[in-house]
Structure formats: structure tokens, C-alpha cells
Amino acid sequence: MPQVIEVCPVDQLGPGEMRLVEWEDLEIGVFNCAGTVYAIEDRCSHDNGTLVEGELDQEACTIECPRHGSLFDLKTGKPLTLPAYVPVDTYPVIIEDETIKLEVE
């Protein structure tokens, strides 16, 4: 059953910023990419690197895994470069009442 969780007020995650959200056993990276917020599983599918510690490219809308350099598309969760080849999960983002919220299951 989908559930909506709150992340933070919109003004606490400016463009280029990112943060980790934990909910039950999920770890989710939330990224502000030039004004649009995306949320993906915070775990590189290659070697479990923490993506929110990587480099965010706002122009390309990608996050680079700090461990071995795979680039992930924040919109789709798909890896754009090796060594990762399995997509990571993505989560719908809801902006409501000046607050960033995520839909999780």
C-alpha cells in the first residue's frame, strides 16, 4: 500500500542540494536538480555505494556514484555508464504545502 512521507520544507533543499531519507528499511536519495526534485534508491546497483555522497550534475540530471563512477539518470534510475548496469528504484515526488514529500511502498 503506497504511503506518503515528508522529507523537508521546499526551501531546505535548494538547487544542487541532496539529502538522504530513511524510511523503514529504505534509504532514498532526494536531489534538487535545477529546481526539480527527484528521488531514487540511495544504493548503487554495482557495489552498494551511497549515491548522495556523489557528485550531482544539474545540467545532465545525473548522480555519480562515489565508489566506481557509474552515472545514474535521476529521472529514470537507469545507469548511464558502467560498471553498474541494473537500474535503481525511483520514487514519485510530491510538492505540497511548501513541503517535499515522497510516495513509498
Add this chain to the structure above:
Amino acid sequence: MAVELTENQRLAAINADYEERYGFHDAENYLYKAPKGLNREIVEKISEFKSEPQWMREFRLKALDHFLSRPQPAWGSPLLAEVDYDDIHYFVRASEKPGRSWDDVPEDVKRTFDRLGIPEAERKFLSGVGAQYESEVVYHQVREDLEKQGVIFKDMDSGLREHEDIVREYFASVIPPNDNKLAALNSAVWSGGSFVYVPEGVHVEMPLQAYFRINTENMGQFERTLIIAEPGSYVHYVEGCTAPTYSSSSLHSAVVELIAKPGARIRYTTVQNWSTNVFNLVTKRAVAHEDATVEWVDCNLGSRLTMKYPSVYLLGERAHGEILSIAFAGKGQHQDAGGKIIHAAPNTTSNIFAKSISKDGGRGSYRGLLEIAKGAHGARSKVVCDALLLDEHSRSDTYPTIRIGEDDVNVGHEATVSKVGDDQLFYLMSHGIPEDEASKLIVNGFIEPITKELPMEYAVEMNRLIELQMEGSIG
């Protein structure tokens, strides 16, 4: 009557004439030679010399940060501890610009290649020659009909200058700069290597060839090769490596990226014979999309330490990967070689055939990964690794890793370790074949399944190199 040598004398005599045979080198005469060690200034200097676009300069500097912040790998070979990154020249520029014809190539460089037999080989067999002398490719030519078909075969520096859009799209997409410490090093200081682009449906019938050579003492060589085969195309790329012998260590750390689009086939053949002080730490990786095939044929001779595991990511349905590897470890050498195949799509197939020969205390290791991802149903793979030990002091190790995330797959793994047996030698000698000759025959028979896959001139060279390695090995 022959004098009986002690074992130590026999070991010491092996390859004592290596310098004479392969160790010729020319007086150093360069336009620019960077001081030893690595820092931002040197990386910026390399980029400036090459008049590179800003994005490549930034790519290099970022890679340098990765390199400096990463520890030396803790796995692999204990010999890795001998690599001293501060004692290496990271960039040497041999001539002003790549020559278009053989006549334009400087005399001393030409002499070196004459001794390696490149011009003859080119005239007879090759579609094009990219000869890398130190860090810059000095000579490059692609046969006219290939150019007309749209095939691009250039040194990587020219590729970046003349085809920046293609390079930018694919460069480091298969091996990111922070994939590993050595890939980061290469990404920071890369120079030369080949850029190959084969348009859709084009079959390059003759192999494209490049020849690499290190001449300067304590010089690293960091070539970068990128091959893109568009849908339905075919290309066979061949690289050969020989280096003169020196008293102190040299480092060779290449990055090779192959991209086989749907239905394309790339074969990449390497015959290397580094001198026995070279650390050869190379990252080679390929992607094969739907119905594509990638084959690595990898022959490793020479070097102090080789760590090299060509890999193929089978990303599209029915893609096929093949790795054929030979490693010959002699006195004081460690050949840590193997291959990796990742089945990431259904009905993909692969083979890894690895053979190692160890003698005079050499160590041959097979290190491999076979991974079948969840969802890659119908995948089939066979891994065979064979080791031949020529004496009691040599060593062979096998480190196979197999990860299977799918039920409906077919995977086979075989490994053998054998010795040249007295009975085999006795059998051949009873037919009038001298002992040395008999031993060579056994070794040649052992590696024959892989040498038969080499182009003719390389098969001949490979057999010659093995013979040289074998001389005096049986006492």
C-alpha cells in the same frame, strides 16, 4: 663433453641475451619530457600541450583527484607494492605531430620500427598502422577505401581534435575515471592510443593494427583506446607491445573501451612482450548490445607484473562474449590474468578460455568473474582455465568467482593444472626429438587452441616468443 650446470647457473643464464634480442633502444631525443612524479601542474601541462577542450582538462583534473585519494589496491599481487608512482615520467613528447607518411617520421624513430618490422607488415597485411612511440602516435594511416567507407582510425589525440562529438559521447562511458586507481591514473595522464569508429554495416576485412613501444627509462605509458562499432559492423583490432629492457621499473597502464552496438562484432587481439621490469596494469572493458559479439584475444608475455582482466558486459539479448587468454610467467614474473563476463540480458552466451604457463619460479594466476544477473534467463557460459607448470619452483593459482542470480542458465567451469611429464618427454625423445625441442612442442600444443585464433604474423611472432622463453628451460 657438456659441462653440467648447477640449477642456479641455468636459471641465471635464461634470457641473458634478452637485451641483445629485444632491448635495443635509441638515444633519448625529445621535444618535452615531464619531470618525475605527478601533480596538477603536469596534468595541466599535458592538456595544454594537446590544446584540449576545457571539458577534457576538467576530466583529467578530476581523475587526478581520484587517483591521489585512492589507496593502492590491496588485492592481486604483492609485487604491486613495488610500484613507485613518484619515480615515473608521466609524459614524454617525441615529435611535433603525427606523420602522415613513413617519410615524415623522424629517422631514429623509424629505425626502431624498422627493427620491429612494421613497414613490411603494413605493406603486406594491414589496413592501417598506428605506431605509438612514447606518448604520441607518430605515424598513422588508414587505407583509402576504409576512409571512403567512413571508418575512422586515428590516434586518440587526433580523434578528440577531429571528432570531439563522438569522443565526448562515448569516452569513459564504459570505464569511468574512478573505476579503479589505475583507470584514474590513465584518465588523468592519458596520451595516445587509438580511436576507431566503424559505421553501420561496414565490415573491416583486414585487421587494424597499432604497435606500442616504451623507450625512455622510468616512463609510464598511458594510452587510451576507444572503439565504437555501429550496428551490424565488424572490426578486428590488433595491438602488439614490446619494450626495451631497463634496470629500473616502467609502468604501463592503458584503458581500453569497446562498444559493440546491436549485431556488431569486435575482436581485439593483444600480443605483448614487455621487458621484465614493466608493471602492466591495464583496464579493458567492452559492452555488447543485442546480438553483438565481443572477443578479446589476449597473449601476455614479459613484464614484471601483469594484472589484466578484459571484461565483456552482455547488455543486450543474445549478445556473445569470448575471452581467450594466454599468460607465460618466467623467472621473477607474475602474470595475474583472466577475464570477466557479465550476463545482463536473456539468452546471452560466453566462453572464457585461459591458459597459463609458469617456469623458472614464475607465477601464473587466473582471476575471473562470471556473473549472471537476475532476469538473464537462458544464459549459457563455459569457463576453462588450464595451467602448465614446467618445473617444481613455479606456481599457479586460480581465483574463479561465479555469481548466478537466475535459475534457467547453463554454466560450466573446468580447471586443470598439469606438469610437463617425464613420460611425455620420453615419448617424444624416443622418436629422435631432442629434449628442448620436445618441451617446446608440448608447450606449443598446450597453447595452440589460442594461437590459432591469431592473425598469421602474430601467430608466428607468438611462437617465436614462446621459443625464446623456453630456451634452456629443461635441465
